[in-house]
Amino acid sequence: MITLLAPAGIPEVSPGDDLAALIAHALAGEGIGLEEGDVLVVTQKVVSKAEGRVVELASVTPGDQAREWAERWGKDARQVELVLRESAEVVRMAPGGLIISRTRHGFVCANAGVDLSNAPSEGVAVLLPLDPDASAERLRGQLVARGAGPLGVVVSDTFGRPWREGLVDVALGCAGFAPITDWRGTPDLTGRELQVTATATADQLAAAAGLLMRKDAGIPAVWVEGVALEGTGRVRDTLRAPAMDLFR
Amino acid sequence: MITLLAPAGIPEVSPGDDLAALIAHALAGEGIGLEEGDVLVVTQKVVSKAEGRVVELASVTPGDQAREWAERWGKDARQVELVLRESAEVVRMAPGGLIISRTRHGFVCANAGVDLSNAPSEGVAVLLPLDPDASAERLRGQLVARGAGPLGVVVSDTFGRPWREGLVDVALGCAGFAPITDWRGTPDLTGRELQVTATATADQLAAAAGLLMRKDAGIPAVWVEGVALEGTGRVRDTLRAPAMDLFR
Numbered sequence: 001m002i003t004l005l006a007p008a009g010i011p012e013v014s015p016g017d018d019l020a021a022l023i024a025h026a027l028a029g030e031g032i033g034l035e036e037g038d039v040l041v042v043t044q045k046v047v048s049k050a051e052g053r054v055v056e057l058a059s060v061t062p063g064d065q066a067r068e069w070a071e072r073w074g075k076d077a078r079q080v081e082l083v084l085r086e087s088a089e090v091v092r093m094a095p096g097g098l099i100i101s102r103t104r105h106g107f108v109c110a111n112a113g114v115d116l117s118n119a120p121s122e123g124v125a126v127l128l129p130l131d132p133d134a135s136a137e138r139l140r141g142q143l144v145a146r147g148a149g150p151l152g153v154v155v156s157d158t159f160g161r162p163w164r165e166g167l168v169d170v171a172l173g174c175a176g177f178a179p180i181t182d183w184r185g186t187p188d189l190t191g192r193e194l195q196v197t198a199t200a201t202a203d204q205l206a207a208a209a210g211l212l213m214r215k216d217a218g219i220p221a222v223w224v225e226g227v228a229l230e231g232t233g234r235v236r237d238t239l240r241a242p243a244m245d246l247f248r
Numbered sequence: 249m250i251t252l253l254a255p256a257g258i259p260e261v262s263p264g265d266d267l268a269a270l271i272a273h274a275l276a277g278e279g280i281g282l283e284e285g286d287v288l289v290v291t292q293k294v295v296s297k298a299e300g301r302v303v304e305l306a307s308v309t310p311g312d313q314a315r316e317w318a319e320r321w322g323k324d325a326r327q328v329e330l331v332l333r334e335s336a337e338v339v340r341m342a343p344g345g346l347i348i349s350r351t352r353h354g355f356v357c358a359n360a361g362v363d364l365s366n367a368p369s370e371g372v373a374v375l376l377p378l379d380p381d382a383s384a385e386r387l388r389g390q391l392v393a394r395g396a397g398p399l400g401v402v403v404s405d406t407f408g409r410p411w412r413e414g415l416v417d418v419a420l421g422c423a424g425f426a427p428i429t430d431w432r433g434t435p436d437l438t439g440r441e442l443q444v445t446a447t448a449t450a451d452q453l454a455a456a457a458g459l460l461m462r463k464d465a466g467i468p469a470v471w472v473e474g475v476a477l478e479g480t481g482r483v484r485d486t487l488r489a490p491a492m493d494l495f496r
Contacts, residue, residue, distance in 0.1 A: 166448030200414030206454030
């Protein structure tokens with residue numbers, strides 16, 4: 001059995017806030033102490049805010065490409081400039097002004113993960129963490145230092161994907177377990193080697209937590225109990241190099 | 249709070265079996281009656297088996313393309329023939345013999361969803377349901393007829409995806425709720441219109457259930473309690489036409 005709970009009472013997060021303390025306090029308010037094998041799924045947005053990955057749009061000087069694209073689609077040129085800066089490669093600049101790009105981390109997503117909604121205030125953009133696996137590991141260390149058992153941490157974000165409408169929550173980073181559960185060499189019930197060889201456990205955790213993260217409610221963290229965690233690893237190492245991608 | 253549970257005691261399913269009865273019986277054994285707002289996530293494999301979507305490989309005569317591909321990669325030509333028959337469009341025939349294709353339903357996945365592992369016996373392949381939304385609706389009707397409240401049903405399968413290693417469970421069909429939760433026009437906490445406009449609730453449910461579907465354990469169904477369901481709709485209508493896909 002798996003249980004998921006979104007603790008109430010996590011306040012708006014600002015640069016420099018002790019996110020581990022805020023989350024541990026909120027969980028304690030629900031009577032939850034983090035124990036071995038529990039998982040905490042935390043949205044990228046609060047992690048980025050706590051880490052100071054916020055940019056005043058007033059401080060951004062857009063370049064020619066950003067100005068041109070913004071004018072063409074009625075966008076804020078400073079926001080477009082941030083998206084281009086965060087991108088290692090633009091996959092597509094789509095009608096309507098949406099930019100699909102590969103971020104410096106290797107994530108393919110809309111607007112390089114630069115977020116204006118739910119940002120702390122008007123005129124501020126929230127960028128993805130510089131190293132989401134390191135963010136997860138740091139948060140995990142801080143929670144363990146506060147008395148948590150050896151838990152798993154996932155830093156999640158909400159991404160679109162090819163071929164299907166609707167966005168899903170995926171793992172940008174993780175700590176305390178392997179993001180991929182490897183079934184290679186495991187026989188199925190009839191003794192045949194399994195056709196499904198590797199499950200993206202970190203992504204499934206992010207998606208499960210996403211069920212509680214109603215977009216109008218500002219839910220920054222979800223506690224998960226009852227998932228079998230194995231191994232260790234980083235999300236970064238599970239991103240496919242473009243040349244290795246079978247799907248295109 | 250969300251709770252997920254994989255009921256024990258669902259036997260191997262064969263063509264013609266009453267899947268609703270098998271699942272309801274297993275849930276009753278766990279003390280669970282299906283109530284309003286509950287969701288049942290059922291794997292494609294047992295749905296297909298119950299619906300008779302199984303093919304004896306001995307009955308399949310491979311064509312030239314299937315024979316050629318099978319010989320080149322050491323595959324079973326009859327299996328390759330089934331994959332090609334189930335495909336509307338081959339996206340890629342990849343080194344190693346893996347075929348990525350768009351199925352007749354519009355799903356882009358490996359081997360057109362044709363499954364040999366966990367199949368009822370050697371020499372038998374399990375195909376995707378002809379209409380997974382209809383399968384979900386039928387199963388839902390049968391469960392309601394057995395006394396369940398107005399619940400949601402998801403038919404799931406395990407798919408790879410671009411850019412990231414590892415497979416995730418996604419919804420092939422659903423019934424009793426809208427597969428996409430639409431946030432357009434909803435303000436966020438600061439009154440700004442939401443950037444995330446549509447969440448793939450059916451896929452998040454499939455992924456959450458996937459956390460309990462260990463591939464070596466043959467878990468065919470997971471019960472989910474506590475998810476906010478809205479509206480109605482079909483997964484089929486949320487698949488993007490290739491020309492509309494921003495990600496390629």
